Amino acid sequence: MTDFLRLLFNSLETGSVYALAALGIVLIFRTSRTTNFAQGLIGTFNAYIAAFLMLRFGFGIWTVALAALVTAFITGIVIDTLIIRPAAKVSPISKQIITLGIIMVLIGILPWFFGVDSMTLPRFIPTEYSLTIFGANLRYNTIFVIVLSTLLMGAMFWFIQFTKWGLATRVTASDETTSKLMGVPTKTVTMVSWATAAMLGTLAALFVAPRVSVYANMLLTVQISAFFAGTLGGFSTFFGPVVGAFIISFARNFTQFYISDIWGNVLVYTSILVFLYFKPYGIFGKKPTKKV
Amino acid sequence: MSKPILVLDNVCMYFGGLKAVDNLSFTVNEGEIVGLIGPNGAGKTTVFNCITQFYKEYTGDIYFINNDVKKDLRDIKVTEIINQGLVRTFQNVELIPDLSILDNLLIGAHNQYETGIISHILRTKKAREEEQVLKEKAYEILKFLNIFELKDFYVKGQPYGVMKKIEIARTLMSNPKMIILDEPAAGLNDRETDELENLIYEIKKKFNTTILLIEHDMGFVMNICDRIVAINFGKFLAMDTPKNIQKNKDVQEAYLGSDA
Amino acid sequence: MKILNQIENFFGTLSKRLTKHPIVPFLIFGFVIASIGFLPHTGFIRWGTMGIYAYIVIFTVVAMGLNLLLGFSGLISLGTAGFVGAGALGLGVFMNMGIPFEIAALLVLIIAGSIGALIGLFSLKVEGIYLAIATLFVGEILRQIYTQVEIFGGQAIRIGTVRFLGFINLSMINQTQRSFLFLIITILMVLMMIIMHNIVKSKTGRALMAISRSQHAAQAMGISLLKYRLTAFILATLFATFGGIMYGLYFQNVPTTAWTLDLSLFVIAMVVVGGLKSIYGTFLGVFIIHGVPNLWLKNVFGDISYIFSGILIILVIIFYPYGFIYIWYDLKKIYFKYKARWSKKKVTDHE
Numbered sequence: 001m002t003d004f005l006r007l008l009f010n011s012l013e014t015g016s017v018y019a020l021a022a023l024g025i026v027l028i029f030r031t032s033r034t035t036n037f038a039q040g041l042i043g044t045f046n047a048y049i050a051a052f053l054m055l056r057f058g059f060g061i062w063t064v065a066l067a068a069l070v071t072a073f074i075t076g077i078v079i080d081t082l083i084i085r086p087a088a089k090v091s092p093i094s095k096q097i098i099t100l101g102i103i104m105v106l107i108g109i110l111p112w113f114f115g116v117d118s119m120t121l122p123r124f125i126p127t128e129y130s131l132t133i134f135g136a137n138l139r140y141n142t143i144f145v146i147v148l149s150t151l152l153m154g155a156m157f158w159f160i161q162f163t164k165w166g167l168a169t170r171v172t173a174s175d176e177t178t179s180k181l182m183g184v185p186t187k188t189v190t191m192v193s194w195a196t197a198a199m200l201g202t203l204a205a206l207f208v209a210p211r212v213s214v215y216a217n218m219l220l221t222v223q224i225s226a227f228f229a230g231t232l233g234g235f236s237t238f239f240g241p242v243v244g245a246f247i248i249s250f251a252r253n254f255t256q257f258y259i260s261d262i263w264g265n266v267l268v269y270t271s272i273l274v275f276l277y278f279k280p281y282g283i284f285g286k287k288p289t290k291k292v
Numbered sequence: 293m294s295k296p297i298l299v300l301d302n303v304c305m306y307f308g309g310l311k312a313v314d315n316l317s318f319t320v321n322e323g324e325i326v327g328l329i330g331p332n333g334a335g336k337t338t339v340f341n342c343i344t345q346f347y348k349e350y351t352g353d354i355y356f357i358n359n360d361v362k363k364d365l366r367d368i369k370v371t372e373i374i375n376q377g378l379v380r381t382f383q384n385v386e387l388i389p390d391l392s393i394l395d396n397l398l399i400g401a402h403n404q405y406e407t408g409i410i411s412h413i414l415r416t417k418k419a420r421e422e423e424q425v426l427k428e429k430a431y432e433i434l435k436f437l438n439i440f441e442l443k444d445f446y447v448k449g450q451p452y453g454v455m456k457k458i459e460i461a462r463t464l465m466s467n468p469k470m471i472i473l474d475e476p477a478a479g480l481n482d483r484e485t486d487e488l489e490n491l492i493y494e495i496k497k498k499f500n501t502t503i504l505l506i507e508h509d510m511g512f513v514m515n516i517c518d519r520i521v522a523i524n525f526g527k528f529l530a531m532d533t534p535k536n537i538q539k540n541k542d543v544q545e546a547y548l549g550s551d552a
Numbered sequence: 553m554k555i556l557n558q559i560e561n562f563f564g565t566l567s568k569r570l571t572k573h574p575i576v577p578f579l580i581f582g583f584v585i586a587s588i589g590f591l592p593h594t595g596f597i598r599w600g601t602m603g604i605y606a607y608i609v610i611f612t613v614v615a616m617g618l619n620l621l622l623g624f625s626g627l628i629s630l631g632t633a634g635f636v637g638a639g640a641l642g643l644g645v646f647m648n649m650g651i652p653f654e655i656a657a658l659l660v661l662i663i664a665g666s667i668g669a670l671i672g673l674f675s676l677k678v679e680g681i682y683l684a685i686a687t688l689f690v691g692e693i694l695r696q697i698y699t700q701v702e703i704f705g706g707q708a709i710r711i712g713t714v715r716f717l718g719f720i721n722l723s724m725i726n727q728t729q730r731s732f733l734f735l736i737i738t739i740l741m742v743l744m745m746i747i748m749h750n751i752v753k754s755k756t757g758r759a760l761m762a763i764s765r766s767q768h769a770a771q772a773m774g775i776s777l778l779k780y781r782l783t784a785f786i787l788a789t790l791f792a793t794f795g796g797i798m799y800g801l802y803f804q805n806v807p808t809t810a811w812t813l814d815l816s817l818f819v820i821a822m823v824v825v826g827g828l829k830s831i832y833g834t835f836l837g838v839f840i841i842h843g844v845p846n847l848w849l850k851n852v853f854g855d856i857s858y859i860f861s862g863i864l865i866i867l868v869i870i871f872y873p874y875g876f877i878y879i880w881y882d883l884k885k886i887y888f889k890y891k892a893r894w895s896k897k898k899v900t901d902h903e
Contacts, residue, residue, distance in 0.1 A: 035681055037817060087870050093628055094869045097824045100817045101869070104862030111855050224692060224813065231685040262700040269689045273674070276686055280678040344772060374774040386769035388761050390829070398755070399762050403774040405755050409783070412754035413747050419754075462773070 005136035007253050013142045013207075015249035016149035020204045021219070021226035022233075022241035023153065024197035029235055030173035031193040032084055034095035038102040040223030042079070043201030044216060045106050046072040050206065051119035051214045061122050065206050072202035076195030084194065085187070110216055121209035145207050152203075153242060156196075160238055169193065225249070232272055234285025243283065248272075294321035295357070297470055297502050298343070298378075302352035305338055305526070312338040313350065314526040320470075325496060325503045327517035329510075329537075331546055335526035336506045337383055340472055344380050345370040358469050375403055377469030381459045381476065383506075389448035393439065393458055396447055397430040400465030426465075433461050436498070437491065453484045460491070464499060471495070473505040477512050485509060489516050514538070522546065574753075575746050581832070582742035585609065589734030592727070599727060602734065603803070604846045609737050610798045611842060612835045613744045615822040617791020620748070622820065623828035624757060625784040626764030627675065628684045631691030632819045635789045637698055637811030638664045639796015644709035644806050653714050657797045661790055668789030672782035691816055698808040711804045724804045737798045744794065745831050751787070752829075760784055818842070825868045827875025836877050840864065 021039060028036040050068035053059055059067075079102060087098055123141040130139040160166035171179045172189045180186045205219055212218050226241070229248050233240030248268065256264035281287055298320040305313040312335040320326045328336050342350045345365055354365045358377050368376060379400075387396050404426065411419040434440040437457050442450070447458060456476060463471050476492070477485045489512060496503055507513045513520060514534040522529040522537060524546040530537060537543055585605075592599045614636055621627045639660055646656035671690060675683055698704050713723040716736065722729050751757055759780045762770040771777070800806055818841055826837015841861070849857035868876050 029681065035684065037813075083866055087866075090869055090873045093622060093820070094824050094873055097817070097821045098866050098869050100821055101862040101865035103817075104858045104865065106862075108856050108858030108860075108862060112859075220813075224688070227685050227688060231682050235681055262696070265696050266693050269693050273686060273689050276682060277674060277677055280682060282682070285682075346768065346771070370771045371774050371776050374772065380772050382768060382772075386766040386772075388758075388765045388769075390765070391758065391761055395758055399758050399770075399773050399775070402755055402759060402762075409751065409754070409756050412756060413750045415750055423754075466773070 002135035003257065005134055005138075007257055009136065009138050009142055011246070011250045011253045012146050014253070015246035016146050017204045017207050017222055018225045018229050018245035018249055019153060019242040020149055020200045020207075021222050022229040022245045023156065023238065024200035024204075025223075025226050026230055026235055026238060026241050027169075027193045027197045027200075029230070030238075031169065031176075031190050032095070033092050033176075034084075034099065035227070036099050036197065037096060037223075038079075038099040038106065039197060039201050039226070040205075040219030041103050041106045041216070042072070042075055042198045043203075043205035044214075044219050045110065046075060046198070046202040047121065047205035047209050047214055047218070048110060048114050048119070051121050051209070052114050054121065055119055061124055064121075065124070068202050068206065069199050072198040073195045076198030077191055079198075080191045080194040084190070107216055119214040121206065121214060123210045124206075141210075149203075149207075157239060165189075165192075225252075228269075228272065230282075231276065232282055234282025236281065236285045240282055240284035294323070296320070297322045297357050298504065299355040299357070300339075300343070300352070301355070303339070303342060303350050303354060304352055305335070305342055305347060305350040312526050313342065315352075316523065316526065316528050317352075318521050318528065318531050320502060320504055322502055323496070323500075324518045325492065325505070325516055327513040327520045327534075328504065328506045328523070329508075329513060329520055330523040330529075333525075334523050334546075336523065337474060338526070339523075340380060340474055340506065343472065344373050344378065356470075374466050374468075377467065378472070379463040379466050379468045379470075380472040381456075381463060381474055383474040383478070385452070385455045385459055387447045387455060387458055387462075390446060392444050393434070393447060393450075394427065394430055394443040396458055397433065397462050397465050398426060400462035401426045401429070403466070430461075430465060433464050436494075437461050452479050453481075456480065456488070457491075460495070464495065468499070468501050470502040470504065473503065473507075475506050475508065477507055477509045485512055488512075492516055574749060578742050578745050578749070581745075582738055585741070586735050586738040589731045589738065593731065599730075601847060602730065604843060606734055606737060606802045607846075608835075608838050608843050609734075609741045610795050610802065611819065611822065611838045613741055613798060614792050614795035615819050615826070615834045615838055616744060616748050616831065617788040617795070618819050619823045619828065619830075619834050620751070620760070620791070621784055621788045622823050623830075624752060624760040624764070625780075627781075627784060628687070628820070629671075629785075629788060630684055630688035630813060630816050630820075631671075631694070632788075632792050633811040633813070633815035634691035634694030635664050635668075635792035636796040636799065636815070637694060637806075637808075638667075639793035639798075640800040640803075640806040641698055641704050641709055641796075641808060642793075643797050643800040644705075644711045645703055647711055647714075648709070652718065653716060653801070654718075660797060661793055664789050664793035665786050668786040669782055671789070672785035673778075675781050675785065676778060688813065688816075691811075691813065695811055698811060704808045706808065708805055708807045711800055711806065714801055714804065716801075722801075724802070733802050737802050740794075740798055744791065748791075748831055756780070756783060821865055823875075825865055825876055827877030830875060830877045833875045833877030837875065840868070840876065 021043070024039050025036055028034065028039070046068040049071050050064040053064045053067055054061070083098060083102065087095060090098070123139070125139070125141040125144055127139060127141070130137055132138070160169055168184050168189050171184055172186045176186050201219070204222055208218060208222060225248055226245065229244035230241040231244070232247060233242065233244030235241070251268045252265060255267050259267065296319045300319070301317050303313055303316045304311070316339065328339065330336050338347070341347045343354055343365065345368060348366065356363050356365050356376055356378055363376065365373070388399065405422060407416070407419040407422055431440060431443070434443055437460070439454060439457055442454065447455065450458070460473070460476065477488055480488060492503060493516070495501060517534055519531060520534055520537045521531045522540070522543045529542045529546060530540045532540065588605050589602070591597045592602060614632060618629060618632055621629055642660035642663065643656050646659055647653060651659070667690070671687060674686060678686055713721050716722050722733050724730055724733065759770065759775045760783070762773065762775055763777060763780050767777070822837035822841045823834060824837070825840055826835065827833020844864070845857050845861045849860050853860065872878055
């Protein structure tokens with residue numbers, strides 16, 4: 001029971017982080033038609049900023065987190081304006097490689113701006129505040145991460161589903177050219193999407209940072225899992241990837257604990273591949289129609 | 293005595309609740325040029341897609357009779373239709389833009405290669421000779437269509453009229469018994485349309501093929517076709533010579549609306 | 553006189569046939585590259601940089617395989633690194649079992665090719681970004697296996713001296729032998745270039761393009777989707793694995809942790825930046841992505857060199873979306889423009 005609860009809390013926390021990252025990836029995939037491999041590193045970059053501010057000026061975690069979200073917003077806008085927009089006519093595959101270019105630029109910038117020493121970020125709520133349920137330790141910080149992520153995602157769904165800007169996002173996602181002709185400000189939508197995605201990535205980085213310290217590849221697993229989550233849930237909806245994120249997080253934690261540390265991942269990945277063979281567009285995805 | 297080559301027997305095709313083709317039956321005879329006409333959305337292209345097995349979910353039967361062998365096309369995979377001597381073009385020109393015109397024609401001869409990938413990698417004598425023979429054949433066809441000088445250019449950037457010709461040329465590479473043309477004159481100017489008219493006659497004579505075509509240009513259809521099938525909302529209206537079709541009440545009504 | 557004429561004719565047609573023969577440029581290219589392997593003896597380049605050149609030669613083969621997928625078949629693979637790793641590590645595992653080099657290489661190719669065939673089958677059902685990420689799954693599964701299964705030796709696997717053709721001992725440590733190793737991998741690269749050339753100029757290459765450009769036309773022309781999807785993925789994995797075998801052959805010490813998504817992305821970058829559908833473009837891409845930063849930028853800028861590589865990739869893609877090799881056409885255009893202007897001027901001068 002104790003192990004089970006511990007795994008449950010842990011899975012919910014990592015699932016929330018994966019879901020945040022996955023949402024960012026889907027948002028950009030839908031509005032810019034590219035798989036953003038730099039999602040993780042954009043988040044990491046802003047987590048560096050937070051850690052650096054804390055180290056240099058001694059600000060608290062809440063202050064630096066807020067600052068990092070602001071810089072994330074700016075990073076997103078800068079990337080969209082300077083790089084993505086000039087490359088609007090490039091093929092989707094080439095665009096993916098552009099995001100690889102962004103990764104390299106950021107990797108080059110990190111040691112230059114912040115030095116090579118590793119930095120750390122604390123949890124939002126210190127570790128000593130925790131409850132014990134049936135022998136399993138549950139940190140308040142874990143609850144905070146889960147609740148905040150859920151609230152944020154809920155707010156985002158509401159925004160996308162029920163507001164004018166949400167509608168603009170959805171129509172841009174489904175057909176950019178027509179939307180532009182209908183007077184939807186697709187440029188602004190794309191720009192805000194990049195900014196939002198950067199903020200989601202940064203949040204994921206801030207949540208992960210206390211567990212692994214701040215370093216360039218800290219979000220690698222999160223990012224790959226987020227891609228997997230998008231595929232499993234289906235890229236054509238916004239909530240599919242969130243569901244996918246939790247499934248992957250649960251499956252991974254439980255198989256690793258109950259089956260094998262080495263083969264847990266392999267097993268989960270293989271089952272998802274088999275699943276995809278029968279549902280090629282994910283759990284919630286729909287097959288696009290084509291005309292002969 | 294004319295022999296049937298293509299027989300449609302009570303063909304129906306549904307998309308969800310929509311009847312795209314409704315109990316359609318007609319027969320095309322060997323050596324004929326037959327036009328399939330109908331107002332927009334009448335289900336003409338759907339008929340073509342059923343014949344060439346892009347859609348398999350139709351009910352009824354479609355037979356193809358080649359050298360007195362009658363085959364139910366439903367039993368044949370879409371990629372093997374061309375081996376029966378039945379080949380088609382598409383409404384929106386479907387060519388490979390970043391291959392030369394010559395290479396596009398060679399795609400039409402894809403199934404005539406006997407050598408496999410290993411011989412191609414090793415460039416064996418047999419493979420080179422085979423390639424040469426098919427290239428010569430492509431040259432013949434390109435000369436016949438008056439586009440031989442363009443053979444090494446990419447398809448991308450060619451005028452629409454040339455692209456239409458390349459698509460027809462590609463069908464000829466497969467030694468077809470019957471060619472199905474989906475709107476061959478669409479997008480062509482008057483001079484090009486006239487040229488196409490002659491070309492289709494010549495193809496029929498020189499390559500000894502049967503031709504079934506969809507076309508909206510009524511002048512073109514009336515001039516060129518031996519017989520015309522008219523359909524509306526997927527339903528058979530009439531099949532007759534161009535003259536009689538023009539007089540047919542049902543057809544007039546479908547195109548112009550009823551007087552009442 | 554008559555005999556002389558005949559001789560002249562003979563050599564004339566011979567040289568004509570030689571210059572027209574499609575493999576001649578590849579041989580010349582290979583000769584130039586192979587000579588790099590002997591430069592360190594003369595002191596022109598340092599022994600230390602030879603590894604970089606070898607890496608370029610090896611990854612040209614890997615990237616050519618991906619070009620078959622990306623450029624010709626319009627498919628993407630994010631699992632390339634896994635297959636390069638399969639080639640290099642698999643070779644090591646088999647050779648440490650005492651299997652001779654050639655047979656070990658063949659075994660690895662067969663195993664990797666079968667996985668490639670499975671992906672090909674998979675690609676009939678799954679497409680677009682879903683297929684791309686499915687290949688990432690395969691890459692991640694392979695990576696997990698390499699780093700965590702014991703037979704791969706934990707951090708790295710040592711192959712040690714390779715006995716080539718059963719009697720030639722080749723070791724990375726000995727400098728003369730290293731030059732010879734470089735010569736061998738260059739020959740292998742040229743061989744793969746010729747194979748690639750022959751494939752893409754044959755009906756296979758045309759069929760791959762037909763399927764990606766217009767699936768309907770391909771089907772109507774009798775091109776089987778199943779057969780050519782399998783062909784595309786099998787070829788791409790074989791090229792990647794072959795590159796891996798070359799890696800094992802040359803470096804003889806294979807890390808288990810190097811075969812990550814990042815490396816797969818770099819291989820894609822090599823193809824996109826160098827030139828889609830171009831064999832020399834692929835080489836150029838590998839040179840830009842791996843050669844330029846490691847040979848020059850790192851010496852000058854240190855870690856910041858990543859920024860320059862990143863900017864380079866972004867700029868090339870924005871300005872040459874089909875690959876940097878196509879700058880050649882622009883240069884040609886400029887040349888002819890100036891040539892025309894110059895000859896015009898000459899004519900007017902005469903008047």
